[in-house]
Amino acid sequence: MIRYGVDVGSTTAKIVSLTPELTYRVTESRNWETLLEGIPANEIASTGYFRHKIPHKIAATEITTAIYGVKEYLNDPEVIVDIGGQDTKVTDVRRNNFIVNDKCSAGTGAFLEFIAHYFGLKVTDLSKIHHKAAHTININHTCSVFALSEVVSHLVDGHTIEDLIASIHQAFAERIAQMIPEAEKIVLIGGTAQNRGITISLEEILKQEIHTPPNPQIINALGALRYGEEKEE
Amino acid sequence: MKTLGITALVPPEIVFACGFKPFDLNNIVPTSTTRPKNKLCAWTAIWREQIMNGELDLDSLVVVAGGDCHNALVDGQRAAEKIPAFYLFYPFDGNKEYLKSQFERLSLFLGGITDPGIMKTVKSVKENLMKLDQLRSQGVISSELGFQYLISGCDLQGDPTAFKEELSRIPRERGGDLASMHRVALIGVPPIHHDFHREAERLGLHIVFDEMPFEFIRHTGKNINELAESYADYTFARDLKYRFDFLKEELGKRRIDAIIHCTQFACHHVLEDGMLREHLQCPTLTVHSDLPGPVPEQLKLRIEAFSELLWRK
Numbered sequence: 327m328i329r330y331g332v333d334v335g336s337t338t339a340k341i342v343s344l345t346p347e348l349t350y351r352v353t354e355s356r357n358w359e360t361l362l363e364g365i366p367a368n369e370i371a372s373t374g375y376f377r378h379k380i381p382h383k384i385a386a387t388e389i390t391t392a393i394y395g396v397k398e399y400l401n402d403p404e405v406i407v408d409i410g411g412q413d414t415k416v417t418d419v420r421r422n423n424f425i426v427n428d429k430c431s432a433g434t435g436a437f438l439e440f441i442a443h444y445f446g447l448k449v450t451d452l453s454k455i456h457h458k459a460a461h462t463i464n465i466n467h468t469c470s471v472f473a474l475s476e477v478v479s480h481l482v483d484g485h486t487i488e489d490l491i492a493s494i495h496q497a498f499a500e501r502i503a504q505m506i507p508e509a510e511k512i513v514l515i516g517g518t519a520q521n522r523g524i525t526i527s528l529e530e531i532l533k534q535e536i537h538t539p540p541n542p543q544i545i546n547a548l549g550a551l552r553y554g555e556e557k558e559e
Numbered sequence: 560m561k562t563l564g565i566t567a568l569v570p571p572e573i574v575f576a577c578g579f580k581p582f583d584l585n586n587i588v589p590t591s592t593t594r595p596k597n598k599l600c601a602w603t604a605i606w607r608e609q610i611m612n613g614e615l616d617l618d619s620l621v622v623v624a625g626g627d628c629h630n631a632l633v634d635g636q637r638a639a640e641k642i643p644a645f646y647l648f649y650p651f652d653g654n655k656e657y658l659k660s661q662f663e664r665l666s667l668f669l670g671g672i673t674d675p676g677i678m679k680t681v682k683s684v685k686e687n688l689m690k691l692d693q694l695r696s697q698g699v700i701s702s703e704l705g706f707q708y709l710i711s712g713c714d715l716q717g718d719p720t721a722f723k724e725e726l727s728r729i730p731r732e733r734g735g736d737l738a739s740m741h742r743v744a745l746i747g748v749p750p751i752h753h754d755f756h757r758e759a760e761r762l763g764l765h766i767v768f769d770e771m772p773f774e775f776i777r778h779t780g781k782n783i784n785e786l787a788e789s790y791a792d793y794t795f796a797r798d799l800k801y802r803f804d805f806l807k808e809e810l811g812k813r814r815i816d817a818i819i820h821c822t823q824f825a826c827h828h829v830l831e832d833g834m835l836r837e838h839l840q841c842p843t844l845t846v847h848s849d850l851p852g853p854v855p856e857q858l859k860l861r862i863e864a865f866s867e868l869l870w871r872k
Contacts, residue, residue: 375860389864390871413857422842422868426861 328383328558329369331551333391333544334358334376337411337435338517342547350544371554373546384554388546389417389424394556395549396513399539404509407502407536408546409518411435416505425505433501435518437470441494444474445487449521452491456523459492473497492523499527512536517543562616562717563669566606566631567623568774568793569647570786571715572678573662574621577669581714582617584609589753589851599825600630601751601850607634610641620644621665626651626796629827643668649796659787666783678781681715684723688712688776691726695767696813698737700729702766703756710749712775737765741869744768744810746835747821747828750846752854759819762859763866767813770806771795799831803838810839817842817869819862824849842869 331342339358342350351361358380362370367381377385388408392415396403408415414433417424427433435449442449463480465473477490502524506512512534518524519542529536539545563569563579574581584606595601595608609615622635625648635644645668650657666672688709695705708726715722743764749771752758756766774793780786794802810818818841822829829847836843844865846858854862 375856387860387864387867390867393871422871424861424864424868425845426857 327369328371328551328554330365330371331391331547331549331554332358332361332370332372332380332382333374333388333547333550334372334380335374335388335410335546336413338543339374339376340544340547342544342551344551348541348548350541350547352543371550371557373550373553384550384557386550386553389415391546391549391553392417392515393419393549394552395545395547396515396539398545398548398552400511400513400537402511403513403537404511405506405513407506407512407514407516409433409435409502409514409516409524411439411517414502414505414516416502416507418507418509420509427501427505433498433505435516437473437498438494438518438521440470441474441477441491444477445491452495453520453522455488455491456495456521456526458488460486461489462493462496463489465493465497492527495521495523495527496531499524499531503528503531506532510534514538515542515545519543561618564606564610564615564617564620564642565623565714566603566621566635567627568649568713568778568790568795569621569623569665570662570778570780570790571713571719572681572779572781572786573666573672573783574669574714575677575681575719576672576674577666578673579619579669580717582615582717583711583713584615585749586710586714587615589751591851594850600628600823602748602823603628603630603634605851607638610638613641617642619669621647621668623647623649625649626793630825645669649793650791651796651798653791653797653801655787655791658791659783662783662787662790675782677719678786680719680723682779682781684715684719684726685712685776685779687723687726691729692773692776694731698765698767699731701737701756702760702764703754704729706749706756706766706769706772709769709772709776712772740765741816741866742767742814744770744806744813744815744818744841745821746770746806746818747831748823748826750821750854751823751848751851752858753851754853758854758859759862762863764817764819764862766819768809768815773809799834800838803835807839810841815841817844817865819843819865820845822847 333340339355340352341361368383370382371384372382373391392406392408406417415426514536519538560580564584565581571581588605591605593605595604598604624632624646743766745766778789780789794805
């Protein structure tokens with residue numbers, strides 16, 4: 327019987343159970359085995375890049391599990407934006423259609439980690455810093471490395487770190503926005519969705535509310551659990 | 560027999576009739592480990608690089624430049640520094656007289672037609688390939704096996720008689736498992752990954768239509784007039800509406816569930832994606848490839864997800 331949903335992505339590993347209340351644990355992907363200690367494979371529904379590697383009874387891609395996971399919180403989502411560590415997936419639930427950016431890291435969690443590392447910050451601090459910005463500057467480069475070069479030149483010109491972090495969030499959100507089709511109910515999931523700076527920037531660009539479920543980083547693990555339960559029936 | 564390198568749809572009927580053996584340079588790319596310098600599209604850059612390095616035993620080259628691939632036009636001019644090259648231009652408007660003049664010029668470049676009777680042989684091989692295409696669509700043979708022969712419709716592996724003989728030996732052994740899969744049309748350039756059809760089938764997608772190989776096999780004729788008449792309908796060279804209308808009809812005949820649109824890095828065909836989706840109104844996965852080799856993990860994820868979503872509908 328499926329009792330656990332496990333999502334091992336490029337950066338983090340998540341395990342979710344509903345017994346009956348939601349419980350979850352998160353660790354770095356390279357330590358995924360620690361999450362599964364004592365759990366038999368036939369109780370696991372897996373997703374994420376490692377879905378076929380980890381012990382499991384049922385596996386599904388993140389595109390499918392995102393739909394199941396989001397529906398735990400929101401009826402009839404139209405578009406799901408899943409910002410992962412190394413790619414961003416935009417799924418149009420209405421049309422069973424999806425696109426993934428994988429040629430460039432500029433719209434992924436890796437880009438924000440790269441920027442945070444440069445400034446000696448934690449990724450989790452970026453949101454707080456965003457709120458202290460006075461204004462934003464255009465970041466024109468779409469390549470992460472060149473974008474950082476551009477940020478450095480603005481730093482040399484005297485702009486504050488706060489303004490630059492907010493500007494990076496703006497550039498990040500613009501890149502994601504290009505992938506999102508017109509819809510009324512857009513949901514943002516993935517660890518990066520915890521960064522309010524990204525959500526606010528996206529809402530400003532799209533001029534609409536962006537829904538973010540609680541614990542957005544575990545939605546795919548939760549969706550894997552629900553998908554596994556359904557397939558078992 | 561002299562060997563003629565060709566880069567896309569060059570009538571093998573004319574090439575054989577002029578005493579040359581056609582060799583489609585694109586067929587070396589999916590398994591190639593060459594990493595060319597100054598690359599936009601890997602297809603054209605790899606054969607250009609191999610010609611420049613003297614790695615291919617070719618006597619001449621025909622580059623399909625007009626109405627198809629502009630990268631080939633440039634890479635072909637570079638390759639022409641090493642071997643004699645001819646540039647073939649298909650008409651955008653389907654003008655048969657213009658195409659006939661192009662084919663006559665091609666014949667002159669190759670020294671003139673010396674064996675006109677061989678065109679009939681090539682035509683009969685293509686008729687067999689059309690039957691093979693139907694068998695694949697009916698689920699009698701796998702996507703991969705069918706594709707392996709259909710893609711050779713461009714050069715008939717250099718020997719129409721031996722190729723025809725090989726076609727007659729293809730086992731017809733598949734059945735029920737293919738019938739339970741989603742029926743998929745592969746539109747655009749052929750995938751640059753050599754195991755694409757096998758991987759798609761492993762993930763539950765039976766590819767029953769390959770656009771470019773179908774163009775290779777459906778055009779033929781027994782003389783220049785008939786060839787110009789037929790090849791003038793080469794859809795890749797025509798306007799997009801013409802091509803999409805043709806595809807719509809062909810996909811309808813084959814009861815397609817979904818489309819995989821294969822595009823290539825730095826190729827103008829990428830721009831067609833939105834129009835293709837609007838016109839064909841069918842669940843579509845767009846694949847954007849770059850270098851050759853086996854299907855990368857990221858792409859397997861997309862194919863698997865696409866297959867899952869098709870079961871949801």
